[in-house]
Amino acid sequence: RDPGAAKVLIERAEARLAEYSSSGALLDLAKAISLDPDNADGYLVRSRARALNGDEAGAAADCRRAIELDPKRAGVCGGQVAGGERGLPPQPDRQQAKPQAPTPDIMATDDRLAAKALEAKDPRALEAVLGGDAFLDMGKYDEAIGAYDQVIALDANNRFGYFGRGRAWTAKRDYSRGIADYDKAIQLAPDFAAAYFRRGLAKVTTDDADGALADCDRAATLEPKARDAHYCRGMAWHAKGDAGRAIAAYSVAIGIDAKDDASYYARGMARADQKDYDGAIADFDEAIKLDPGNPDYAVARKATMAALAKIGGAPNAVGSKNLKAFIDRGDAFYDKGKYDRAIAEYSKAIALDPRKASAYVGRGTSLVEKGMYDAAINDFGKVIELYPSYLDAYIGRAVAWTNKNELDRAIADYSRVLAFKPQYAPAYFARGSVWFTKGNFDQAIADFDQALKFDPKMAPARKGRKLAMVARDEANASKMSGKAAGRAGEQATRPGWTSLAAQTFNKGRALYGKDDYDGAIALYDKAIAFFPAFHDAYLARAMSWEAKGDYAHAVADYSQAIALNPNFAETYYDRGQNRGSQGDYDGALADYDKAITLNTKDARVYADRGLIWMGRHEDAAALRDFERALSLDRKNLFAYLGRGVIRISKADYDGAIADLSQTIKLKPDFATAYKVRSRAWDAKGNHKRAEADRKKALRLGAK
Template sequence: MNTKRIYLSAIALIVALSSIQISEAKMTKEAHALYQQACNYEYRSDYLSAISTIQKALAINGDDAMLYTKIAGLYSDVGRYEDALGAYKKAIKLRPNDAFIYISMGNILQTMGDYENAYNSFMQAQQIYPEYKYNYLNLANIEYFRKNYKNAIENYNTFLSAYPEHQEASENLANVYYASNEPEKACDIYANVYKKYPTAFKDFANYGMALYDTKQFQAASEMLEKAIEDNPDDEALLAKLALSYQNMDENDKALETFQKVFELNPKLVALKFDYANLLGNMDKNEEAIEQYKEYLTAFPDDADAYRNLGLVYKKLDNNDLALFNFEKSYSKDSSNIETKKELALCYHKKQDYVNALKYYDLALKTEPDNYELLANKALTLHAMNNYVASIEIYKSLLEKQPNERLQQNLTAASIAYGYDLLNKQDYGQAILYFEDAIDLNANEASAYFGFAQANEKMGCTDIALTNYEKAVSLAPGNREFNIALRDFKNAHKDTAASTAAEKPKPQVNEQAVTYDSLIKLGDEAYKQQKYTDAIDYYTKAVVFIPQDKVTMLKIANIYKLLGNNAKALSFYDKILTIDENSVDAYFNKGLVLASQKNYDESIKCFEKVIALSPDYPYAYYSLGMAYEQKDDSQKALEYYYLYAGIEKDEKMLNVVNQKIKQLEK
């Protein structure tokens, strides 16, 4: 706001109004002649002669208020404000109800920066002459200076209701809205004034600032450019212009303008954050790093600066420094989800999966449906061998949106978990996951190989042979697959002869054919996950050979798989009446009992397994888990240590070692 311009316009108005009352003043003829002479001096800007002449008039006619108001105005013209106030005070004693004297005093006090007394003078005038609308402009201006923006807005609006075309008041109202953090309203008024008075409009600076604050960057840059024409070295305007260019992606212009700002004021460190952002976006990475560091020296608690510095290091593939700065950012502001995402990715890249998972979970609290976050979390769980959780997420994501990479990962996780279950001798579950993998990718040899191994363990020799052959056909150069197929065929020849001798022979050939066909139908149904049909076929087959413990084990395991524990236990017990030393029956019975939280009975089963087969590793692990559930840490540790002594699989060793660490705390 131009205070001098406001003051002079008000003085001119007061002089005009005061002149109306000259004829009413009781002034002697001689004094009046001197008054007229002083006016002539004033007209010629000879203020000192005018003052001297009025002083002579006052010596003659010292009780005339008009002479005091005149000399007060002349004192104001030459900057003698205290003398002016003294003269006005004498005038007010003579004319105590003259509102315009109070207004004149208010303007001088405003010019002197004494806003409190200026306000009081304007209010005195308001009480005397409330109809005088121009005084609302005085009150609005003084409230603006006092930062009483609400009152300023009210007074400007009152004034403009009487004088809607008043440009200066409109601009001042816009300035107040901008100062009171209402840039949208400010922009509306600036736009109207600029439209009405395009050549007279001068407040380009505040208009440009308000446009910037409302994110109208193109219009802001145009206004700021005009403002800078009059103030080419105004660093605040140049800084805002640089930021406007930056937000418009006019990076070259922004760079040039930033550089000009820093030429004017190299110590303007607060702006270096935005400057560093610009340099980073322009791939001037080393310069950006230098600017971020300089900024952070002055503002060491700025989380955004650390994060953005981390992003530059990330672009440079410096994961360690990126991670360091993301951690610093997180320590300053733990609520920023972008920082959490970056930390998760850095730790993931570093193969620190525990911390990666931590930050993925933190980010997912804010964005629980973020596809990319969920996919990366699944990859992390996969890398941590938490196959069940990773598979669940992969499947959920693929239901929402097909993704070839995720489908490949789901296949790999299903196969890995299948082998994990195979190592744990949970053959029924292993078969399910290998089947899933085959459904996902019919050309994945390792899935067929695992499926064959699991079926061999379950006694499904026909299915096992078919899938060993399939694995070899898909990967003919795989030595392990070829050796396994050869060994299976050799073992199967010997076993077939001995099994045939042990099995009670059916009475007629038709029965043998029926038994074999039922077993084959049951195996096919099991492979297709038609478990009820498989049970039906296997049950009918057992009718022909009641001592067929292999088929009974298949039936029991399917019931276990389906969660029908009562039926599963019934068949495991039948097997044990046939063969009281069946390791598989005791072990699987123990698993069912443990799932029912009947830990004491399950422990007896696992102990029997170890008595029959001391090298059966998973029995030790299961005993450890059962005792852990019974809160018997000492016994649990004993069996976990025994398991660790015979287990060869590194993944399972990692699992059990984690359990040991937790129990030993």
């Protein structure tokens, strides 16, 4: 047992998962679990890796084991894959065919084809085998499985039917079915080297390193000149944690076929594990030269260079030290707002390494800041061309498209990010912001909701959602009026989205989302100067004042927004809240009354008005409002709180405790609810529970 080493392996697996590299992560996690079998994190991370790999059953089993070891993990099982520092990517997956460039099976010799013909008892079986092979090479795995099923139906002892179907299953990442078919093929032909090799690779993927090594050794014994048999041995030794023997096996594979990029890459991985970073970089360079379009190779090289830098070394690759220096200087100049100098440094890095993604992204981001959007789009596009799954490039390009007012293209790029990473809250927030700019408030709210689902603490998404709801309700109110004057009024209070006022307003919204309220207010000031009747700018500025706690300025801006559009309930509600915060309860009541006149279905307004009535000891009016709020929204915690307080005053202690417990259920850190509930427990004579609630309230900051 070695918990320390296990922790390192788990962290590296998480880094690999950040690059969507599940196979390498699975190797690390298998080793980590063998070193520390009681570490819940190992099983939890492996469940995510297996889910990413399509192994739902394995993911569920690991989830269950993680919960057994640590019941607190029950709430996170099945959640987002944890990210981290970028690490080395996984071993190449030889299980899966590449439809765009079919890789010939080096064991599929003329003798093999002759064997297929000789062994086929039915000509239709041979035809089906060849058809399945063709589908497999094209990446049409379901069609291939159908063809091999036909082979087996025609001849239940045809090893090539089981072998081909096993390859198709493993290409679909259904390794248990693949192994079962390889088992049958080997049962029918005990000297079938290719079946041993394929089964060995499948066993590596399912954490059976010992079984994999036995199969790979058998394949190499049967066919000593088979490159993939030795590659398989390397994979197995690597999975067992013996990088030295893995390197030796990969070297044999390279000696047999010096143009196999995957073997160089795998050997580089093993060398990196041995901290032979120079050797690893040399292997990655060779892999990149043989397959320039494979992003994993470049990522691996980058990670190895970073590891080398941490120990003060320098790779032998020409210019690599300068490359890092140029990028670091570019980053420093960018952070200082010196975009021209940043662009110059990033350009030097690109001259040294025309495939350096981070240099293009850095330069592209700097170009966006200078307003050179077309040039930025070209840089981001270059990265996407080289590395189609490089998410930062899509995000950067989306920002550039947004600034060019090509909003549909921006939405398309954010959607691509979400296709790669469906639980990435920042992309939902960004796409929601573009929907807002387009005036599609329902879509904006939906995206902000998704952002909050995956990151409940994302304040910009919460604020953006509020703005979108305000804008949507205002737009709906204007539509429902159906009056030309109303439509003209709407146009008169909102500039075109391509105008300077609107662009300045959007920049203000971006700063507001970053909690830079002073910066946002300054930009809203400018937007209003450009367009003095800009309703949404007054509204947004009021929200910024409110966030700063400057309720007087907030009330003034809400009042200006109301003057421009007096028929929007939400603005009265917001002004009422700010008036209440100033102690102007008469003004707050008047605003809540008006808001209810315009919208009778908003539970928040009834609850807030009820609290004011309660503060004035008008309990009957307060109770009516709390009841109305709860009839509209059973999750309104302030209505439960207020009703609970009134029930205490009426000696309905059980009812009060029920209401206050519901409040706490909805908001477990609500100190006031614990404090009030303690009074109900005291009144019932349960002083122990009352004391527990008082202590909890104090811990949460109650006075």
